[in-house]
Amino acid sequence: MEKESKDIVVIYAGDDWYKEIPIAYEQTRKAFERWHVMALERNIQMYRASIEWYDLKKNVFTKAWAFRDGEWKKIEKDILPTLIYDKTPGSSEHVLFDLKIAMSKNAVMFNSPLFRMMVDNKLSQYALFSDHMPQTLVALNRDELEKAVEEISTSKVVAKPLQGSGGFGIIIGEKEEILKNDFIYPMLLQAFIKNDNGIPGFSDEGELADLRITYINHRPLYALSRIAEKGSLFTNMHQGATSKRVTLERIPADVLIMAEKIVEKLKMFSRAQYSLDFFFAEGGKPYFIEMNTVPGLCLIEALNDPELQQHDFEAFIEMLPAK
Numbered sequence: 001m002e003k004e005s006k007d008i009v010v011i012y013a014g015d016d017w018y019k020e021i022p023i024a025y026e027q028t029r030k031a032f033e034r035w036h037v038m039a040l041e042r043n044i045q046m047y048r049a050s051i052e053w054y055d056l057k058k059n060v061f062t063k064a065w066a067f068r069d070g071e072w073k074k075i076e077k078d079i080l081p082t083l084i085y086d087k088t089p090g091s092s093e094h095v096l097f098d099l100k101i102a103m104s105k106n107a108v109m110f111n112s113p114l115f116r117m118m119v120d121n122k123l124s125q126y127a128l129f130s131d132h133m134p135q136t137l138v139a140l141n142r143d144e145l146e147k148a149v150e151e152i153s154t155s156k157v158v159a160k161p162l163q164g165s166g167g168f169g170i171i172i173g174e175k176e177e178i179l180k181n182d183f184i185y186p187m188l189l190q191a192f193i194k195n196d197n198g199i200p201g202f203s204d205e206g207e208l209a210d211l212r213i214t215y216i217n218h219r220p221l222y223a224l225s226r227i228a229e230k231g232s233l234f235t236n237m238h239q240g241a242t243s244k245r246v247t248l249e250r251i252p253a254d255v256l257i258m259a260e261k262i263v264e265k266l267k268m269f270s271r272a273q274y275s276l277d278f279f280f281a282e283g284g285k286p287y288f289i290e291m292n293t294v295p296g297l298c299l300i301e302a303l304n305d306p307e308l309q310q311h312d313f314e315a316f317i318e319m320l321p322a323k
Contacts, residue, residue, distance in 0.1 A: 006044050006082040006320055009061055011051045013088045013096070021072045022048055022065045031297035031309075036067035038313050044320070047079055051088060051096060059106040081107045083320050087294050090120030090163040110319045115269045116293050122162050122188055125291055128265055132258050132288040135191040139183075148189045149175050156192035159183065172233045193279045193287050199225055200284040202250055210235045211246060211255065211286075214275040214295050216315045218263050222308055223251055224299060243302050255286045262288060271319060 010032070016022050023029035032048065039046035047064035055062050060078040067073075084107050088096060093116055100113035119125060126136045137148040149157055157178045161169040171181055172192060198209030208228040214221050222245065229240035255278055266272060275295035278286050300309055 007079055008039065008044060008046045008083045008085060008317075008320070009064060009079060009081040010046070010048045010085045010087055011054075012048070013051060013092050015050050015052055017050075017063070017074070025298060027298035027301045028296060031301040033067045034301070034309060035297070035313055038310070039317075040068075042317065044317065045079075047075065049079070051099065054099070054103060056099070056102055059103075083108045083110060085110055085316075086113075086116065090116065090293065093117055093120050093163075108319060108321055111272055111274075111293050112269055115266075115272050119266070119274070119291060120163060120293055122160060122290055123186070126188070129262055129288055132262065133190075134193055134287050134289070137189045138186055139189060140186045142185075145183065145185075145187075145189070146179065149178055152189055152191050154191040154194075156194070158190040158192050160188045160190060162186060162188060170234070193281050193289075195280050195282050197282075198227070198280070199246065200252055200280060202246060203227075208233065208235070209244075210289065211251065211278045211280075212275050212295075212299070213251065213255075213259060213278075214273075214299075215263065216273045217271055217318075218267055220248055220259075221312060221315055222300070223248055224303065226299075243299055245303050245305065245308070252284075252286065258286060258288060262291075273316075 021029070023032060036046045045066070047061070047066050049061045049064035053061050053063050058078065060080050062078060063074065063076045064079055065072055066075050084103060086100065086109060097113055097117055100109060103109060104113060119128070123138055126133055130136070135153055137151060139145040139148045152175070155174060156172060157175055159171045159178050159181070161184065171178060178189075196206055196208055197203060198207040199211050203209045203225060209225045211223065211225055213223045225244045225246050226235040226241045227244060228235045232240060235241045258278075259276055262276060266274070273293070273295070275292045277289045277291070279289050280286050300312055
């Protein structure tokens, strides 16, 4: 007898039903296409749906995208999810929190809305992990911005929104350049960590690069170095960076010690997926920069490593309930 199929729905914010295909960023789209195919091989139906398409009274999604037979198709039927994979942006967490809590009563929600509420905000991350991070100050208005810029110890400053990913909304520049910009408050200011040689003992000379370690259920799944485009200070894939796999054995020992201290604080949640980003000062000292609760699949896709893609997917589907 054929086993009953389980349904996974990947959720996001916004309505893209009018489009011919979902997911604008090609690497991310290809990664999810691969996941849909691997899911079908295990008798798992995988879908992609806006959180707006969830019917709270019936506990179903009324429509969704699905990659079937080599193309994206629009599926218009009630879909009762077994597992909901939350890929909504952190900036919408407060608005969507109550809805996600309600959804999580009827299906496994991964990550937990409580976990995301706790750590999606960069200010919360600094409150939790400031011992490991560069000097960081919050500015609530223009006056506080000017005072914070003056107080930051480095000549270059990193200005960040409280939430977001992909490097969007971040400005890096000399202090006088930072003050020429208009910001949405509150926002963060962080000391700039200068290093043109990336990860000690791993990166090539002159390579501006960071180290990202991705975890699932607090176990390191894989690590990679994100390398900034020439002339850029950004190591985000959406800002033109490239990536290179770092085997876990080649992660510097002082980073592993620091990472374990960070992970220990997150273990109050038994299930969680996240990535930790580290940067290195010129002397090789590591700094924790930020964490991401929705690490992009595009990073693995860019590595073109089928074995790692398979390993990542299998670790993810362990979140499915046994029955």
